[in-house]
Amino acid sequence: MLRDEVIEIFVKVDDFCIEIQPILEEKLLEDRKIGKRNRKASLCESEMISLMVLFHSGQFSNLKSFYVHYALPHLKDLFPGLTSYNRFVELQPRCALTLMLFVKMCCLGKSGDINFIDSTHIKVCHNRRIHQNKVFRDTAERGQCSIGWFYGFKLHLIINDKGEILSFYLTKGNVDDRNLKHTMNMTKDIFGKLYGDKGYISKAMADILWGNGIQMVTKPRKNMKGMNLSQTDKIMLRKRAIIECVNDELKNICKLQHTRHRSVINFLLNILGALVAYAFFPKKPSLNIQFEQQQNQLFLAA
Numbered sequence: 001m002l003r004d005e006v007i008e009i010f011v012k013v014d015d016f017c018i019e020i021q022p023i024l025e026e027k028l029l030e031d032r033k034i035g036k037r038n039r040k041a042s043l044c045e046s047e048m049i050s051l052m053v054l055f056h057s058g059q060f061s062n063l064k065s066f067y068v069h070y071a072l073p074h075l076k077d078l079f080p081g082l083t084s085y086n087r088f089v090e091l092q093p094r095c096a097l098t099l100m101l102f103v104k105m106c107c108l109g110k111s112g113d114i115n116f117i118d119s120t121h122i123k124v125c126h127n128r129r130i131h132q133n134k135v136f137r138d139t140a141e142r143g144q145c146s147i148g149w150f151y152g153f154k155l156h157l158i159i160n161d162k163g164e165i166l167s168f169y170l171t172k173g174n175v176d177d178r179n180l181k182h183t184m185n186m187t188k189d190i191f192g193k194l195y196g197d198k199g200y201i202s203k204a205m206a207d208i209l210w211g212n213g214i215q216m217v218t219k220p221r222k223n224m225k226g227m228n229l230s231q232t233d234k235i236m237l238r239k240r241a242i243i244e245c246v247n248d249e250l251k252n253i254c255k256l257q258h259t260r261h262r263s264v265i266n267f268l269l270n271i272l273g274a275l276v277a278y279a280f281f282p283k284k285p286s287l288n289i290q291f292e293q294q295q296n297q298l299f300l301a302a
Contacts, residue, residue, distance in 0.1 A: 109164025
């Protein structure tokens with residue numbers, strides 16, 4: 001990654017941390033304000049968040065390789081307070097709240113008339129090692145997806161036609177995509193049409209969304225009667241692969257999924273870091289609807 005890009009990420013994160021820090025200090029509980037040690041680390045929160053985002057934006061397969069073989073040798077001048085790798089892992093949970101707020105306030109796009117919804121599985125271990133897994137014994141669950149059974153979680157996403165993430169929700173692996181509670185939480189700021197696969201077919205959910213100004217559009221199953229879909233809806237359902245591309249980039253480029261987690265907190269930080277890194281991508285999967293409309297207008301005018 002170019003040094004200018006590193007500086008750009010740090011400046012955006014640092015500006016947010018400067019604005020949000022006084023607000024967080026006012027909300028601290030009294031027992032944390034008085035009589036508790038709160039020593040400052042050599043790395044501030046903005047530096048730790050920037051390093052996590054850089055890892056998820058790069059070509060390294062694991063955090064240790066990135067930190068030991070890239071950050072320490074090549075980023076010492078930009079981050080003079082770099083510590084050992086073990087100490088960096090210990091400091092990561094300190095910035096969990098700030099990172100979560102940064103994702104919510106600075107990394108989500110705006111809803112338009114065209115939106116897509118889907119979920120992707122996040123494995124935490126191989127199926128043969130489920131009984132040996134101790135980190136997620138009380139949190140992860142077995143679930144089923146298009147590729148078979150897995151043990152872990154589901155990340156539910158809603159994106160717009162520009163490939164920007166509008167909303168996300170993390171659930172256990174056995175949670176149905178049609179869960180009304182989670183869907184209502186995800187669609188609070190969504191309007192227009194919401195395109196999903198056959199796993200989102202639910203008349204009750206469609207009626208509730210319709211009352212909130214959202215039209216749920218899905219393909220019918222083979223045993224269902226034909227649905228009166230417009231030509232535009234049929235085309236948009238074919239374009240639903242855009243959210244599959246987003247899931248692919250999150251997993252293969254941003255390292256959303258791996259099976260080397262040693263704590264639940266670091267697992268959550270890994271997900272948040274991947275979402276932030278994706279938000280900084282200059283090019284995202286998009287439909288280029290405006291460009292196609294301009295081409296059609298030029299064609300008609302000619």
